[in-house]
Amino acid sequence: MADRFEDLRILVAVVSAGGFAAGANRLGVAKSAVSRRIRELEDRLGVRLFDRTTRRVQLTDAGRDFHGRAVAILLSLEEAEEEASNASRALKGQIRIAAPVSFTAHCLAPAVGRFLELHPAVSLSIDTDDRMVDLIRDGFDLAIRIADLPDSSLVARRLVTIRHACVASPALLQRLGTPRTPMDLSNFPGVVYSNREEASYWRFADDLVPNVASRLAFGNGDAVREAAIAGLGIAMLPTFIVHDAVRRGALSIVLAKHMRPPIAMYALHPSMRNQTARAREFIDFLVGEFGGEPVWDRGLFSGGTAD
Structure with missing residues (x-):
């Protein structure tokens, strides 16, 4: 039974790490050992769990079902062990x-x-x-x-x-003026966060969505902030990202009265x-x-x- 639990742990590690080599690295074992255990597991079950190609490893339909059950079994086992050994209430x-x-x-x-x-x-x-x-x-x-x-x-x-804030550098506002309504942003260059759709990113209160010419996009909020500080455009970011820059004067908040409700x-x-x-x-x-x-x-x- 212990070996079967280990098979489940190996399977979950391969899936969560995204491949046999990465899963082996996470477990601290050789890739060949992981490949062998998965192959033996498939032989015992009589079903293929992974579709293997030269570029990636992907779960089959049967593999997805088995993986979901494996995760649940391992979590239940872990919880049972915690409860049994937790007389001191020390978490580990x-x-x-x-x-x-x-x-x-x-x-x-x-x-x-x-x-x-x-x-x-x-x-x-x-x-x-x-x-x-x-x-x-x-x-x-x-x-x-x-x-x-x-x-x-x-x-x-x-x-x-x-909360989100619409921010721009003082130099950009001095050059282009201060927007008074969201629709004024059509006169500003924008810096956007690429993990959100632009219509959602630029949405203000009352579902106003200005037409902002966004020529610069980043997949990271800190990079968006730094581009805004450099005067490359106006941006919309969570306040936990921009508060320091606002307090030291590197960015100014605009259109605060028009911001959409917090999430x-x-x-x-x-x-x-x-x-x-x-x-x-x-x-x-x-x-x-x-x-x-x-x-x-x-x-x-x-x-x-x-x-």
């Missing part, structure tokens, strides 16, 4: 987290040290990627997302309110039934750390605005 093990790049750099990374101090037997693996990940397929315990959430099988816990940041996890105690504790920590008025918003709109 790794928490795998998917989180946005800029939020991790500005907010999450400085905070997690306090969690690790409280739980010295816990380790954190934080995957920074602004794209949406599949928690089940990729083997994450939780994801942190800023979004209006669609209906899904995931459980969401609200963490903090996220929320959530911690998402597959289900309460398959959630480990350490993941629950980490989410509770995040709520305590970031709940209430965000520190990065305090006083931000009372100064540094150009309207």
Whole structure:
């Protein structure tokens, strides 16, 4: 039975890492050993789990079904072991987290040290990627997302309110003037965040969407901010990315009275039934750390605005 659990762990590692070599590296074993165990597993089941090509490894339909059950089994096993060995209530093990790049750099990374101090037997693996990940397929315990959430099988816990600000460098505003309404942005160059559709990116209150000539796009919010500081265009970004630049005068907030309503940041996890105690504790920590008025918003709109 232990060997069968190891087969499941190997399968999940290959899928979450995106290939046999990467999965072997994550597990600290040889690629040949991983390939052999998967081949033996397929032989025992009498079904092919992966379609193998020279460029990538992809789950078959049977493989996807088996992988979903493997993830659930391993999570249940881990939770059972935690409960059985948790007489001291000390949490242990790794928490795998998917989180946005800029939020991790500005907010999450400085905070997690306090969690690790409280739980010295816990380790954190934080995957920074602004794209949406599949928690089940990729083997994450939780994801942190800023979004209006669609209906899904995931459980969401609200963490903090996220406000956006339309910002530009003082030099750009001096050269082109200060916009008074969102539609004035048609006279400005724009810098956009490429992981969002432009219509969504430039949406203001009352669903106003100005026609902004956006010739520069980045897949990272910090890069968008730096381009705006350099005077390359006007931008729309979460305040946790721009608050320092606004406070030191490198950027000015414009059209603050026209901004769309705030949205929320959530911690998402597959289900309460398959959630480990350490993941629950980490989410509770995040709520305590970031709940209430965000520190990065305090006083931000009372100064540094150009309207």
